[in-house]
Amino acid sequence: MSLIDQDNLQAILDANSKELSLNQIKNILKSMHSSEIAHALESSPPEQRKLIFSLLETSIEGDVLTELGEEIQQDLVSKISNEELSEAVKELELDEVVDILQNLPEERMKKILSKMSLRDRTRIEGGLIYPDDTAGGLLNTDVLSVRPNHTVEVVTRYLREQKDLPENTDKIFVVSKKDKYLGEVPISKIITSEISEKIDNLITPNIDPILVTENDKDVATNFERNNLISSAVINSNGELLGRITIDDVVDVILEDADQNFLGMAGVAEDTFAPPGRAAKSRVFWLSMNLFTAFIASLSINIFQETLDKIVYLAVLMPIVASMGGVAATQTLTIVLRGLTLGQINRSNIRWLFKRELAVSIVNGIVLSLLVGFITYFWFQNIMLSILISCALIINLISSVFAGVFVPLILRKLNQDPAISGSVVVTTVTDVVGFLSFLGLATLFLI
Template sequence: MQNSDRQEVIEDLLSKVDEGTPEVAQEIEQAHSLDDLALLLESLPVTDRVSFWEQLSPAIQLPVLAEMRADASEAIIRAVDEVRLHDLFAELDADTLLELQDVLTEPLLEEALGRMDTEQKQRYASAQQYADSEVGHWCDHQPLVVPAKTKVNVVLRLLRRVMPKYCDHVFVVDSRGVWVGAVPIHKLFGADGVLKISELVREQFPSLNAREDIYVSADKVASSEEVALPVLDDGGMLIGRLDLGTAYEMQAERAEAQIMATAGLDEDEDLFSPVMRSARNRALWLGINLMTAFLASWFIGLFEATLQQVVALAVLMPVVASMGGIAGSQTLTLIVRGLALGQISKSNLRPLLNKELQVGLLNGVLWAIVIGLIAGYWFNSWGLGMVIGAAIVANIISAALAGIFLPVILDKLKIDPALSGSVILTTVTDIVGFVAFLGLGTLFLL
C-alpha cells in the first residue's frame, strides 16, 4: 500500500468511527496484505485500532497481530476481552506464538501451548533452544526435505503435493537427519526415475549455523544467489531453512532499528503508546544529552573573559559546531552502514581513514575560506575570519576522525554505534569546535 493510499484509508476509517457508521474492515482486508493491515492498525489511535482489529476475520486476526510491532500488538491484547482472546488462541500455531510470546500474559502463553498438537509443541520447543537473536529461533522448520535413499520418481510425486514458497531445491538428509546436500528441482525433470536423490546432490551448497546471528544470516541469504539456505545445528542436523523473503524482512527490521536507535528509541515503539511509557523511554537519552551539553558549556565557560571582550565569537560559535556536527554525522553514517554490512575490517581501516581525512581536509579548507570571508566582511575583521576558518578546518578533520573511530570502538565494545554514536560525536565536535575557535580567538584577537 502506498503512503498516500494508506493516508486515505486511515482518514476514511477515522471518519466512519467518528460518525458511528459500520466499518469496512472486510473490504479493506480483502484488498490488502497482512503487512499493510498491520501498518494500518499501527497508524490508528488505540481505541480505533482495537475496534478495527475486532472487525477483521478471526482467521487473520492473530496473523495481523504477529506482523505488528510489539508495543502496538500489546495494546490490542490488553484491550480485548480475555474470553475472546482465549477463543482465538485455541488454534495458535508455533510460528505465530513465537512472534507474540513477548506480549502475551503467562496464562495465555500456557493455554496456547497446552492446546497445540505434538508437532507444533516440538516446533516451539526447538525454537526455544536458541536465543531470539539466533537464526535457529526464527528459521522455517518445514523445508522440502527427503532422505538420501529416496528415488527421483517418489520426490516428483511429493513435489506435486507440496511446494513451499521460495523453494527451488530439495534438501537431502541421511537416515539420522544429518545434512547431505541440495538438489535443484529442475534437475529432477528428465532424470531417471529410479535414481536415488543423493546421486543428484549439488556439491558445496552453502549453509547457516543455527547459533549464527539472525541479521548476519539474513545478509548471507541475500548475497548467496539462492532463494533459501539450510540451517544446521552444531552436529550438522538440518533443523530448517532461512528463505529470501524472511531475510529481506530481517534486513528491513535492522534498518528500522538503526534509524530509531539514532534518536534513542526502540524499534517497537508504538506511534500511540501511553504517554508515561513514551516519556520514560525517551527520558534516558534526554538526560545523557543534557550531561554532554553541560560538558560543552563548561568548556565554553573557560573562555568567559574572551567572550566578554569579543562578542562576535559568541555570535559565530554555532557555525563552527554545526559544520563539525554535520561533517561527523556523514562519516559516522557511512561507517555504521559499513559495519552493519560487514565491510569494515582491520585491513581496510587505514585506507578508509586516509580517504576520510582527505575528504575532511578538502571540505574544511573550502568552507573555511567561504565562512572566513563572510565572517571577516560581516564583522569588518579579517583576523576574525582567519580564526573561524582555522577552527572550521580543525573541527571538520576531528569530526572525520571521530566519525570513523567512534563506531569502530563502540562496535568492539558490543555497544550499538547507531544508538550512542551520534550523541558522543556531537559532544566531540562541539568541544573541539568551541575550544579551537575560542582558543584561537584568545590568542590572536585579544
C-alpha cells in the same frame, strides 16, 4: 494477494471521522488482505487500532498479527483472551507462532500452550528454545526431506501425494536415516531429470546449511549474497531441524534498516506509539545530550573574560561548533555503514582514516575561505576572519578523529555505536570548536 488498495485503507483510517457504522467497517475489513489490514493498523493511533482489531474475525487475526511490528503485535495480543489467541495462532507457521508467544509473560504462555494439541505444543516448545535474533528464531519445520538412494520417480510420487507443498518450497532436503543433513535438490532439478536418476546424483554441490545458532543478520547476508529462496537449518550435530525462507529474511532486513534509521536519532518506537511510551523512549537521549551540552558550556565558561571583552565572539562561536558537528556526523555515518556491512577491518581502516582526513582538509579549506570572507564582510576585522577560519579547520580535523575512532572504540566496549555515536562525536566537536575559536581569540585578539 493484491497491491494495497488505497481506497480501502483510507476508508478504514477515516472510519472515525466519517462515522461509519461498525458493520460497515467490518465489511471493508472483510474485503482486505491481511497485509493491508496490518498496514492500516500500523497507520492508526492506539484507540482506533484497538477498535479495528476488535472487529476482525478470529480466522484472520493470526495472519494479521504476524505482519505487524513487534511492539504493536504485543500491544494487541495483550488485549485478547487466551482462547482467542490460541485459536488465532493455530494455523500459523512455527516461527510466526513462536514470535508471538515468546514475548508473553511465562504464566500466560503456559496457559495458551495447554489449550493446544500435544502435537502443536511439542512443535512450538521446540521452537521457543531458540533466541529471537538467531536462525532458530526464523525456523520452520515444514520441510520435505528424502533419502539419498531414492529415485526421482519415488520422490515425484511422494511430492504428488502432498496435497499442497509448503509455501516457498524451491528445494527438498536429503537426509540420512538418522536425520543428518546430506544436501539439497532443487524442485526444478527433479522436474527436469530422468525418472530413474538417484537423488544422490542431483544434490547441488558446495551448499552450506545454516547453523541454528547463527545470528539472524548473518542469515540475511547469506541469503542476499547467494540469492537464496530457502536454506536448510541444522544443529551442531548436523541434524536437519527445518528451513528458513526468504519472506522471513526480508522481514529481518526491513526491521534492521528501520532500527538503523531510527537509532541515529535515539528513537525506538512505532510511528503511532502512545505519548507516554514515545516520551520514555526519547528522554534518555535528550538527557544524554543535556549532559554533553553542559560539558560544552564548561569549555565556553573558561573564556568568560575573553567574551566579556569581545562580545561578538559569542555571536560567531556556534558556527565553528555546528560545522564540526555536521562533518563529524558525516564521517560517523560512513564508518557506521562500513561496520554494519562488514566492509571495515584492520587492513583498510588506515586508508579510510587518511581519506577522511583528506576530505576534511579539502572541505575545510573551501569552507574556511567562505567563513573568513563572510566574517570579514560582517565585522570588517581581518584578524577575526583568520581566526575563525583556523578554528574551523582545526574543528573539521577533530571531526575526523571523532567520527572514525568513537564508533570503533564504542564497538570495542560492546556498545552499539549507531545509538550512542552521534551524541559523543558532536560533544567532541562542540568542545573542540569552542576551545579552538575562543582560545585563538584569547591569544591573538586580546
